[in-house]
Amino acid sequence: MQLIFEKSVPGRRAVRFDALDVPEAGLPETLRRREAAALPEAAEIDVVRHFTHLSKRNFGIDSHFYPLGSCTMKYNPKVAEVVAALPGFAQLHPRLANAPEYEDAVQGAYALIYGLEALLAEIGGMRAASIQPIAGAHGELTGALLMAAYHRDRGNAHKDTVLVPDSAHGTNPASAVIAGFHVVEVPSCAKGFVDFEAMKAALGDHVAGVMLTCPNTHGMFEPEVREIARIAHEKDALLYYDGANLNAIVGQCRPGDLGFDVMHFNLHKTFATPHGGGGPGSGPVGVGERLLPYLPGPRVVKREDRYTLDTPEKSIGRVAAFFGNFLIAVRAYAYLRYYGGDGLRGMSRDAVLNANYVQARLEKAYQPAFDGRCMHECVFTGARQAEKGVRAMDIAKALLDRGFHAPTVYFPLTVKECLMIEPTETESKETLDAFCDAMLEIASLVDRDPDALHAAPVTTPVGRLDEVKAAKDLDCACR
Amino acid sequence: MSWVPHTDADRAAMLAVIGVDSTDALFEAIPPEARLQSWNVPPGLSEMRVRALLGELAARNDTGRVSFLGGGYYDHYIPAAVDALQGRSEFYTAYTPYQPECSQGTLQAIYEYQSVICRLTDMDFANASLYDGGTAVFEAATMAARVTGRRRVVCHPSLSPTWRAMLDTHTAHLDFEVIDGDDPAGAACVIAQNPSFLGDVVDFEPLAARCREAGALFVLSVYPVSLGLIKTPGEMGADIAVAEGQSLGLPLGFGGPYLGILATRKAHVRKMPGRIAGVTGDAQGRRGFVLTLQAREQHIRRAKATSNICTNQALCALRALIHLCLLGKEGLREVAVACHSKAEYLKSKLAFARVLNEHPTFNEFVVRLPRDAREVVARLRGVGYHAGLPLACVGRGEANDLLIAVTEKRTRAELDAFVAALEEVACS
Known part of the structure; x- marks a missing residue:
């Protein structure tokens, strides 16, 4: 398909503006750009057709089952889009938050932020939450900065290390490093849990914090999580909950009750705000008692029946210019109010039911990476298929031809030829059955016709793409 | 309320394939003493009620004023x-x-x-x-x-x-x-x-x-x-x-x-x-x-x-x-010229206040008013304006300094009316 630049016709216009109703002003020659930016010149219909055609070259949740493990690709409700577009939210200028004289103009927004932060804190079993962090990894960074501020405040200069399981998302170590920590990786055991003995051995006085994902990326609930919290707290180390997999436990148990001191939420996973092709997400942090004084500020607080701003005593400062991705928070708030307490408890139950159903249907054809039932996602190793020359990537591409997005493949790094399937609760039994049928058919082709799998995908706009060439010939902009 | 498609019959059929009696069995990995007993999350609402609730919150925000707020974030027209x-x-x-x-x-x-x-x-x-x-x-x-x-x-x-x-x-x-x-x-x-x-x-x-x-x-x-x-x-x-x-x-x-x-x-x-x-x-x-x-x-x-x-x-x-494709090469230039020209027009009308910028400006500038900028914006809000950002609120300038931004959305008539309102409030 052509680039929009290749469709450009000199002189063609889309949007037009009012004639200038004031005298035209000019800047000195030395401050002006030499020539106009070479933006496309196109009529509105050219632009609309171009992007409509581009959209058709995508899979999305609305058109396809999208079982990317660890990404929680659940249905994104339309009502959330409608309320986020309300002019009272969408057209609200953020600088209104900078002057107390404008506070009357933003009371609705403050009420929503206050209400959402309270709901998130309740769901996490935390004392308070902040919606400032802009994405999940930004929430992790904020959490790590909170841990660093806590230890600096207590004079714990020797606490310079964060422990991270080898099954963790790459953002965990990358975020901890920006908060000034060394990262030590803790191995997993054969059952798919963090190796408790190794964790205990690693948890010395120099440890500032432990970052855990629970259920972990193997889809397993960490059985020793409360014990890990206990020994971490004995050493004045803090326990961080990576909320990537929160969907499995919402309303069943709470990170705060398990002993976690700080956590982030992925509103774009657990609370169904759209993933947007790679953002915008939203990664609020929740904190327990220990980290409460350090929360990012300013925060929305309630004084009698008015909302205003206040900054916690030892705040780490602003991680966002205002209130993070506010319009994403609006969507999540709508979602939470729709579901309510009972709805949310049912949500996690059906998410876990769906994952176990897929595991049960596939476990004869594909080797589960670990024994036992899973939580919200099931993880298989394609090692058996790989011995016959069919890689996890081949299975992923064959699924595309059968009308399904692929699972996450080759992550976590702890599982060979990993296939990580997270169906989410919003998929029906019929959809899961169709997907499982496709997986079983692919498994049968491993023996019968492996070349057909190597050739996949053949139904997509392009076949397998040469990634080595992309990096070697580096063409990242049409100039 | 829920966006889950399952019926109870679906759940029963799936549990049978898994080989367990109830969904509870799937949560056995969570230690019993850590299970949530109760929590303070309000009951769900229908889609209709959610829209009404969010509509009420949105209505409590005031976006209906003629705005001169900027400070890095600007009210441009979106096609x-x-x-x-x-x-x-x-x-x-x-x-x-x-x-x-x-x-x-x-x-x-x-x-x-x-x-x-x-x-x-x-x-x-x-x-x-x-x-x-x-x-x-x-x-x-x-x-x-x-x-x-x-x-x-x-x-x-x-x-x-x-x-x-x-x-x-x-x-x-x-x-x-x-x-x-x-x-x-x-x-x-x-x-x-x-x-x-x-x-x-x-x-x-x-x-x-x-x-x-x-x-x-x-x-x-x-x-x-x-x-x-x-x-x-x-x-x-x-x-x-x-x-x-x-x-x-x-x-x-x-x-x-x-x-x-x-x-x-x-x-x-x-x-x-x-x-x-x-x-x-x-x-x-x-x-x-x-x-x-x-x-x-x-x-x-x-x-x-x-x-x-x-x-x-x-x-x-x-x-x-998409925005840049719709504006195109000439459209982006036109928007920039409109923002700059309208800001220059406004600047030229503010004889009662001192413009502090020592360099040319694009669409935003600082004026020192005859009185406290926070008082001025408070009073102008009452007559239909978000008049700009008092600089002292972001730790810059002096109490009387106001940062004013103008975009292509402002008309000459709005600018003239704003000048009159600002003069009345700032100089009275």
Whole structure:
């Protein structure tokens, strides 16, 4: 398909503006750009057709089952889009938050932020939450900065290390490093849990914090999580909950009750705000008692029946210019109010039911990476298929031809030829059955016709793409 | 309430396949003593009630005033086609293009976005997006540290105090020295902003040259719409251009989601944070797009990655791309001329106040009023205006200083009426 630049016709216009109703002003020659930016010149219909055609070259949740493990690709409700577009939210200028004289103009927004932060804190079993962090990894960074501020405040200069399981998302170590920590990786055991003995051995006085994902990326609930919290707290180390997999436990148990001191939420996973092709997400942090004084500020607080701003005593400062991705928070708030307490408890139950159903249907054809039932996602190793020359990537591409997005493949790094399937609760039994049928058919082709799998995908706009060439010939902009 | 499709019969059939009696059995891994007994989450509401509730909250926000607020975030016109195209669910319900063959729409759009950013800024490479203008400043600072091996970051006084504060938060535990000034000696970078937070437009070419001589990078934060008119970061010799992309078709949205723009020169591309799309082909020779240079990123390099960024602002970048395509080469220039001309017109009418800017300005400037700016904005709100940002509220200037921004949306009649209202309130 052509680039929009290749469709450009000199002189063609889309949007037009009012004639200038004031005298035209000019800047000195030395401050002006030499020539106009070479933006496309196109009529509105050219632009609309171009992007409509581009959209058709995508899979999305609305058109396809999208079982990317660890990404929680659940249905994104339309009502959330409608309320986020309300002019009272969408057209609200953020600088209104900078002057107390404008506070009357933003009371609705403050009420929503206050209400959402309270709901998130309740769901996490935390004392308070902040919606400032802009994405999940930004929430992790904020959490790590909170841990660093806590230890600096207590004079714990020797606490310079964060422990991270080898099954963790790459953002965990990358975020901890920006908060000034060394990262030590803790191995997993054969059952798919963090190796408790190794964790205990690693948890010395120099440890500032432990970052855990629970259920972990193997889809397993960490059985020793409360014990890990206990020994971490004995050493004045803090326990961080990576909320990537929160969907499995919402309303069943709470990170705060398990002993976690700080956590982030992925509103774009657990609370169904759209993933947007790679953002915008939203990664609020929740904190327990220990980290409460350090929360990012300013925060929305309630004084009698008015909302205003206040900054916690030892705040780490602003991680966002205002209130993070506010319009994403609006969507999540709508979602939470729709579901309510009972709805949310049912949500996690059906998410876990769906994952176990897929595991049960596939476990004869594909080797589960670990024994036992899973939580919200099931993880298989394609090692058996790989011995016959069919890689996890081949299975992923064959699924595309059968009308399904692929699972996450080759992550976590702890599982060979990993296939990580997270169906989410919003998929029906019929959809899961169709997907499982496709997986079983692919498994049968491993023996019968492996070349057909190597050739996949053949139904997509392009076949397998040469990634080595992309990096070697580096063409990242049409100039 | 629920968006789950299951009936009880579906659940029973699925539990039978799993081989358990009830869903409770699937949660046995959670220690019984840790199970939640009760919580304080209100009961669910129907979709109709949710809309009413959110509608009431939205109605308690006041967006109906004639606005002169700016400070890095501007009320520009957004063509209807931007919303219509972004609303295609093939874009907004997709995720990061991990499987490129079924994500060519997103990937080509990222490539085209990178291209328009390079054309707008006169830089060689742009990434697929960062979170916002403030985090882009932080990412540019750490990138400059990687390139130069130095740890000092110098913030020019032109930089937004909001983004300056975010830089402090983000670097608090890195071994960085973040200082104010413009001396590039020994620095990883000098970070300036054009137009400045107070609206001044400056040619930073001499500062860029001084940075080059001192072995520091020059980072320039720009206001994308101003580049319809103003000398570009590339022309000034910047090594890294960053921007808050909100002005490119994103609603004000009380602070987000916005768009962090980052572009650089060819020499530094491998030190750049964030995702990058590149061109390649398939076995049949068809052109296609993939995420490339991924070995810099957290999912591969983990603790040694160039950044922790994963999910970014892809949909906002798509909006910016569509917005720029609809404006086109001439439209962007027209918008910039309108913003500048209307601001100059307003400035010329404010004889009762002193304009403090010593340089030319684009669409924003500071006036010193005869009385406290906070009192003035409070009173003007009562007669239909969001008159601007009192500078003292962001720790700049004096109590009587007001930062005023004008976009193409303001008409001459609105400007004339505002002048009269401001004079009456400020001088009475």
